[in-house]
Amino acid sequence: MQDEELRNKTSPFLVPSLFILIIWGIYIVEIKYGFNLNKYGVFPRTLKGLRGILFTHFLHSNTSHLFNNSIPLFVLLSSLFYFYRNIAFKILLIGGLLTGFTTWAIARDSYHIGASGIVYLVFSFVFFSGIIRKHYRLVALSFIVIFLYGSMIWYVFPIKDGMSWEGHLSGFVVGLILAFIYRKNGLVKKEYEFSKTDFDLLFDDQGNLIQPDYPEESDTTMKE
Template identity: 70%
Template sequence: MKDANNLQFSKSVFLIPTIYIVSIWVIYWVEITFGYNFNKFGVFPRDLVGFRGVFLTHFIHSDANHVFNNSIPLFVLLVSLFYFYKDVAYKVLLFGGFLTGFITWLIARESFHIGASGIVYLLFSFVFFSGIIKKHYRLVALSLIIIFLYGSMIWYVLPIKDGMSWEGHLSGLVTGFFFAFIKRKKGIVKKEHQFSKTEFDLLFDEKGNFSPPKIEDELQE
């Protein structure tokens, strides 16, 4: 039974990451095969029609390199999310994805903003800061691995490269930190070790005063 549960859990950990990666590649394949251009469905800031991009932008990419560059970190970070934070994984992904797109819609330049980079930064930020906040050795180790693999991403929350939506990256980073803070008591939580009372402890009362048992009490026992 335990092996069956572990197998089912392992499948669920990889299911959503696999579906997400396959989805963005299928959507891009549809674009190039049938001559569509879905860029207009991305986030266009402070425009009512452009608000639909808040929900759609994370599935739209400009070219094959764009899809490929997002695919690997997306898969790694999604697996990390669903493995270590299975209780809140869907909320972080869905609500975090919406909030990332919404903040982009509020603050970004007037242009179409597309790509799953916002989700990448959301997950990167959530996993990293959760590990630090929880002070759990496994999560801290994961955080160090994440920062080692994708640490250079931090520079792209600044306007240092033309044609890149740094606003979407910044939105994801801020949103990830926000969710890491409000969900700090969810997922793996470091447990305080509780010591049982010894005979020595019984010699003291609740205030710490020395209070040995009475001889009469011992005789009655």
């Protein structure tokens, strides 16, 4: 029992931790061996640029870029795998591919890299899922998310040079769509149906008292 409880507590953090380790590991390899893997990012509307749909989320331009993505990525992915564990992998995999493809379709002609598309994907999904499902725990999570990372919404617009706002916008829109598609999967608000009590059975549908049928008295009596 204790092993199961421990597994339930730790499992939501395994995938986020692994994701963070992978993107940091790739960046360290780039620095140590002088590689530049930016060419494996999304390059819009080219056949070669399609490979970036798979690789873009694991590549970062510098330490600041990587660090700025790591903390919200860990927090949001942990929330996703804790509250939506039954569909978390679907959201991450399908959402990641759709975010990359949408970026490929709409972005400017440049290499687009970074895990921020995943950050905006999960941010959008977690926030809108709580609102759509109207589950009190998920609504509370939505408000926590918007409180912590609400300022991110501005970066879906082209307000900063050198930043892939198209990747942010793609992740945000895809997250919203997936929140609607999977609104009935995972943790949902329970609908309760109340059963009739003995008191309710004393009245008919018009509220009139029902006269109970008593058994007829028997002439036979038991004597001691």
